[in-house]
Amino acid sequence: MSLAHYLTLAxxxxxxxxxxxVLRRNLLVAFMSIELMLNGVNLSFIAFSxxxxxxxxxxxxxxxxxxxxxxxxxxxxxxxLLFRRQGSVQSNLFQNLKDRIEV
Amino acid sequence: xxxxxxxxxxxLGAIINGYHAMSCTLxxxxxxxxxxxxxxxxxxxxxxxxxxxxxxxxxxGAEEPLRETLFSWxxxxxxxxxxxxxxxxxxxxMILIITGVGTLIHLYSIGYMxxxxxxxxxxxxxxxxxxxxxxxxxxxxxxxxxxxxxxxGLCSYLLIGFWFEDKAKAQAGxxxxxxxxxxxVGFLLAIFGLGVLLLPGISEGASIFNFEYIESKMSxxxxxxxxxxxxxxILTLLLFVGATGKSAQIPxxxxxxxxxxxxxPVSALIHAATMVTAGVYMIARLDFLFDxxxxxxNVIAIIGASTALFASxxxxxxxxIKKVLAYSTVSQLGYMFLxxxxxxxxxxxxxxxxxxxxxxxxxxxxxSVIHAMSGEQDIRxxxxxxxxxxxxxxxxxxxxxxxxxxxxxAAFFSKDHILWKTYSHGHTVLWVMGLLAAFGTAFYMFxxxxxxxxGKSRVSEEAKAHLHESPFNMTFALVVLxxxxxxxxxxxxxxxxxxxxxxxxWLNLGAGSxxxxxxxxxxxxxxLMGVSVxxxxxxxxxxxxxxxxxxxxxxxxxxxxxxxxxxxxxxFYVDEIYDAIIVxxxxxxxxxxxxxxxxxxxxxxxxxxxxxxxxxxxxSCVSRIQNGFVNRYAFYFLLAVSVFLGIWxxx
Numbered sequence: 001m002s003l004a005h006y007l008t009l010a011x012x013x014x015x016x017x018x019x020x021x022v023l024r025r026n027l028l029v030a031f032m033s034i035e036l037m038l039n040g041v042n043l044s045f046i047a048f049s050x051x052x053x054x055x056x057x058x059x060x061x062x063x064x065x066x067x068x069x070x071x072x073x074x075x076x077x078x079x080x081l082l083f084r085r086q087g088s089v090q091s092n093l094f095q096n097l098k099d100r101i102e103v
Numbered sequence: 104x105x106x107x108x109x110x111x112x113x114x115l116g117a118i119i120n121g122y123h124a125m126s127c128t129l130x131x132x133x134x135x136x137x138x139x140x141x142x143x144x145x146x147x148x149x150x151x152x153x154x155x156x157x158x159x160x161x162x163x164g165a166e167e168p169l170r171e172t173l174f175s176w177x178x179x180x181x182x183x184x185x186x187x188x189x190x191x192x193x194x195x196x197m198i199l200i201i202t203g204v205g206t207l208i209h210l211y212s213i214g215y216m217x218x219x220x221x222x223x224x225x226x227x228x229x230x231x232x233x234x235x236x237x238x239x240x241x242x243x244x245x246x247x248x249x250x251x252x253x254x255x256g257l258c259s260y261l262l263i264g265f266w267f268e269d270k271a272k273a274q275a276g277x278x279x280x281x282x283x284x285x286x287x288v289g290f291l292l293a294i295f296g297l298g299v300l301l302l303p304g305i306s307e308g309a310s311i312f313n314f315e316y317i318e319s320k321m322s323x324x325x326x327x328x329x330x331x332x333x334x335x336x337i338l339t340l341l342l343f344v345g346a347t348g349k350s351a352q353i354p355x356x357x358x359x360x361x362x363x364x365x366x367x368p369v370s371a372l373i374h375a376a377t378m379v380t381a382g383v384y385m386i387a388r389l390d391f392l393f394d395x396x397x398x399x400x401n402v403i404a405i406i407g408a409s410t411a412l413f414a415s416x417x418x419x420x421x422x423x424i425k426k427v428l429a430y431s432t433v434s435q436l437g438y439m440f441l442x443x444x445x446x447x448x449x450x451x452x453x454x455x456x457x458x459x460x461x462x463x464x465x466x467x468x469x470x471s472v473i474h475a476m477s478g479e480q481d482i483r484x485x486x487x488x489x490x491x492x493x494x495x496x497x498x499x500x501x502x503x504x505x506x507x508x509x510x511x512x513a514a515f516f517s518k519d520h521i522l523w524k525t526y527s528h529g530h531t532v533l534w535v536m537g538l539l540a541a542f543g544t545a546f547y548m549f550x551x552x553x554x555x556x557x558g559k560s561r562v563s564e565e566a567k568a569h570l571h572e573s574p575f576n577m578t579f580a581l582v583v584l585x586x587x588x589x590x591x592x593x594x595x596x597x598x599x600x601x602x603x604x605x606x607x608x609w610l611n612l613g614a615g616s617x618x619x620x621x622x623x624x625x626x627x628x629x630x631l632m633g634v635s636v637x638x639x640x641x642x643x644x645x646x647x648x649x650x651x652x653x654x655x656x657x658x659x660x661x662x663x664x665x666x667x668x669x670x671x672x673x674x675f676y677v678d679e680i681y682d683a684i685i686v687x688x689x690x691x692x693x694x695x696x697x698x699x700x701x702x703x704x705x706x707x708x709x710x711x712x713x714x715x716x717x718x719x720x721x722x723s724c725v726s727r728i729q730n731g732f733v734n735r736y737a738f739y740f741l742l743a744v745s746v747f748l749g750i751w752x753x754x
Contacts, residue, residue: 022738030734095731 006047013040027079027089031072038068105157106171106188109150109198110237116146116230124223134223143226144209147233151202158195162609166192170243177246182302183310189243192610196452197240197384200459204376205233207580211467212368214577215474219366225265229372232258236377240384244312245294248385252290252349255378256283262373263365275364282358286348293341300327300334318391325395339392339399343406346382352440353410356433357678363425367470370425374432375463383439383455387448390612394446404444404525408533408540411437413675415543419550420661420671423480424469427551431506432462434540438521441537447524448612453595454521457513460591461505464584468499471573471581472555476566482551483654487560491570494578496556498585503552505588507545508639513592519635520595520607523628541635545642553650561653599625599632 013036020033042061049057079089086093119142127134157169168191177184190198209229216225235254242248257280264276294312301311301320309316317324327334346352351359359379363370373379386393386403393400411434418430435458442451473480475492489496505512508519518541526534562570572578596602649657661668673679728739 018741022734022741025734027733091733094733098729098731 003047003051007044010040010044010047013037013043015040025090025092027082027091030091031075031079034075035068035072038064104171105153106169106190106241107173109153109157109202110188110234110241112146112150112153113230113233113237116142117227117234120223120230121227124221124227127223136222139223139226140213143230144206144213147202147206147209147230150233150237151199151206154195154198154202157190158199161190161192161195181305181307182298183308184244184246184312185310186247187243187310187313188241189314190241193384193387193452193612194240196456196610197380198237200380200456201233201236201240201376204459204463204584205236205372207583208368208372208376208463208467211371211470211577211580212366214574215368215470216366221265225262225366228258228261228265229369232262232372232377236381239381243314244310245297245314245317246312248388249287249290249294252345252381252385253287255349255381256280256287259283259362259373259378262369263362265365265369269364272364275358275361279358279362282355283348286345286355289341289344289348291345293338293345296329296334296338296341297324300324300329314388317389321391321395324392333396335392335395336398339389339396340402342385342389342392343399343403346385346440347406348382349385350379350382350436350440351433352382352406352436353413356410356414357681359433360426360429360674363423363429367425367466367473370429371463371466371470374428374466375459379432379436380455380459383436383443383451386440386443387452387610387612390448393443400444400446402444403440404530404533407437407440407442407444408525408530408536409437410434411441411540412536412543413437415540415547417671417674418547419543420668421547422483424472424482424485424551424555425466425480427482427547428462428465428469431465431544431548432458434544435462435506437540438518438537441525441533442521445521445524445528445530445533447521449607449610450517450520450524450595452610452612453606454514454517456594457505457517457588457591460584461502461512461514461588464498464502464581464588465506467577467581467584468495468502471495471577472499474573474577475570476562477569479563479566482554484561484563484566485555486558486562486653487556488562488570489556492556492572494572495581498578498581499556500552501585502588503548506548507643508541508635509643510636511592513588513590515636516592516595516597519632520597522635523597523631526631527624527627538635538638542638542642545639546646549643549646550650553646554654558651558653597628599628 017033017035017037017040020036021030024030024033042064045057045061045064049055049061082094083089120139123134123139126132168189170190171188173186173188175183176186209226212225212229216222219225232255235251235258237251238254239248239251242251260276260280262276263279264273267273267276297317298311300323301317304323305311311317324334324338329337344355348355359373362373365373393403414430414433414437418427418434421427421430435454439451439454439458442448442454471492472485472488472495475488475495476485479485501512505514508515510516522534522537522541525537560567593602595604595606598604649660670676
């Protein structure tokens with residue numbers, strides 16, 4: 001399998017994640033889509049690392065894994081709190097978090 | 104540094120006294136009079152001594168000017184302006200008058216201002232006045248001169264409005280300041296004009312506003328034009344506008360009579376040693392430029408003669424002792440400008456000097472009278488003061504004879520020189536005007552003298568109670584000035600009377616002074632001299648006959664000539680005319696256009712509020728993007744990133 005295959009898969013993962021983030025209203029799904037995007041990036045890092053024989057790409061992948069874990073902890077906590085408040089995690093229910101405009 | 108000290112000493116006095124005045128007011132302490140006297144009078148006196156020590160070589164005949172460059176003041180591109188001082192014969196005469204007469208006036212002020220709460224402040228201003236005037240006179244370039252020029256304007260404002268609690272006096276100060284400002288615009292424009300002419304062809308490091316440099320470039324200035332008119336004429340006319348402001352000529356003389364609101368020694372200082380002489384000095388300093396503009400000289404001569412006549416007519420009917428003297432100053436300044444206008448610069452300066460002596464003496468004398476009368480200035484309420492004020496009346500009489508132009512007192516020589524030069528220049532009409540003004544001068548001055556010092560006393564009982572001769576420091580100044588005004592004329596003893604006309608040869612100003620010499624008609628000069636003495640004598644006799652016995656007779660006659668008398672008492676309605684054609688239109692224009700439209704509508708609504716409104720409207724447009732849909736934010740992200748990536752890829 002060549003580098004191109006890996007990269008195609010990575011782009012596919014990233015794009016699916018991106019579409020999920022933009023289109024889905026359910027915050028939990030959007031959250032999982034972000035994980036997909038991160039993993040797509042991870043995959044491309046590791047593929048390049050193997051291809052170039054450079055360990056730095058794998059280092060970056062580890063960092064992203066750690067970051068994703070931290071993000072999951074904080075993000076899930078927020079989602080839980082939002083759910084407690086509204087009984088749902090639909091993003092359009094939380095519009096009133098925006099800044100109020102007074103002209 | 105010696106020349107600089109002449110300026111710095113009064114400045115030091117101003118700073119020390121000003122600081123003292125301020126700290127005393129803040130801590131509510133009493134002013135330490137001794138210290139103020141020592142600083143306020145002592146430092147100008149030391150400056151006078153230095154001026155004398157520096158001036159003696161020039162008096163004895165030295166010609167090479169003494170120059171001092173203090174520091175480089177302004178350097179922009181190839182424009183260099185240096186703070187440089189220059190002492191030559193003309194400025195020697197001036198600094199001796201300024202520091203000498205100035206010191207006497209300071210000395211006099213000790214007595215006059217004794218009980219005033221603003222004592223230290225007064226001396227601070229007075230010293231600052233001397234400083235500014237000395238800068239003006241010692242400057243070796245136009246820009247530094249302008250600094251002094253503005254300085255005297257500022258100080259006159261401060262001192263005329265010295266008793267600013269009185270609204271009328273504060274307004275008189277403002278009037279002086281504003282009228283002077285109008286003149287200053289002319290002066291400033293002339294400086295700019297010179298800069299425009301000279302700056303393009305400047306050699307490296309030269310200081311273009313230097314008088315010497317301007318003189319050396321006259322060949323360049325003379326043929327050039329500004330707005331299709333010969334540039335010497337434009338420049339000198341603009342400078343003359345400045346001079347009419349400072350030296351109180353038609354049409355800008357109106358501030359000077361109102362300037363009487365200040366303390367009397369201040370009037371003496373403004374009229375004798377500083378301020379009003381600035382215009383005359385400036386013309387004498389730039390004689391080479393004015394020589395190149397005969398048209399301007401004619402304008403100056405006409406304005407000068409008209410001012411002399413006009414002011415002397417007004418002075419005839421004034422009843423305020425200081426107002427009479429104020430109009431007399433305007434009239435005498437008219438003579439000086441007449442002299443300048445006929446190219447007799449040296450005689451103008453000569454009259455400036457004699458005028459400084461006798462006018463200072465007259466003002467200080469009137470101050471002494473006012474002091475004795477506890478503030479009364481109306482000569483209708485005086486009379487018979489000779490007994491109570493022997494020294495004052497004696498010195499006042501000497502100065503009055505001097506200004507009337509009787510030989511051998513000083514003004515006879517100086518005024519007669521001017522009239523003779525006017526006549527020999529062919530300006531017969533102006534000569535007649537000058538002669539009439541001389542008649543008026545002798546008449547109103549002796550009217551003033553008779554009404555104040557002789558005849559029956561019309562003094563009120565309460566004022567009579569503490570009528571007293573002034574203290575020694577006041578009478579001392581009077582005596583010195585009276586002696587000076589009696590003898591100073593011999594400096595310019597004309598050749599026809601066996602003198603050498605020393606002052607003219609010594610000052611050696613203007614191109615005309617050398618060549619007019621040959622065309623001397625001795626017989627004619629003697630005849631004219633006789634005429635002017637006769638005129639003065641007639642005027643004095645008339646004043647004696649009319650006013651010897653007080654006011655009843657003259658007042659009856661005044662009623663018979665009601666219209667003329669009204670015209671004169673109201674000063675030809677000049678203030679009213681100015682008010683109607685200048686002040687009011689400007690005020691209504693400011694009110695209706697500049698305030699209502701420009702300020703309220705344009706600046707306030709359009710610029711200030713308008714810019715705020717536009718920005719907040721723009722902000723509200725953009726803030727619509729922030730709609731609370733998190734997914735859409737992510738979409739904006741996506742859009743932006745793809746745009747930037749797209750640009751990156753294309754490049």
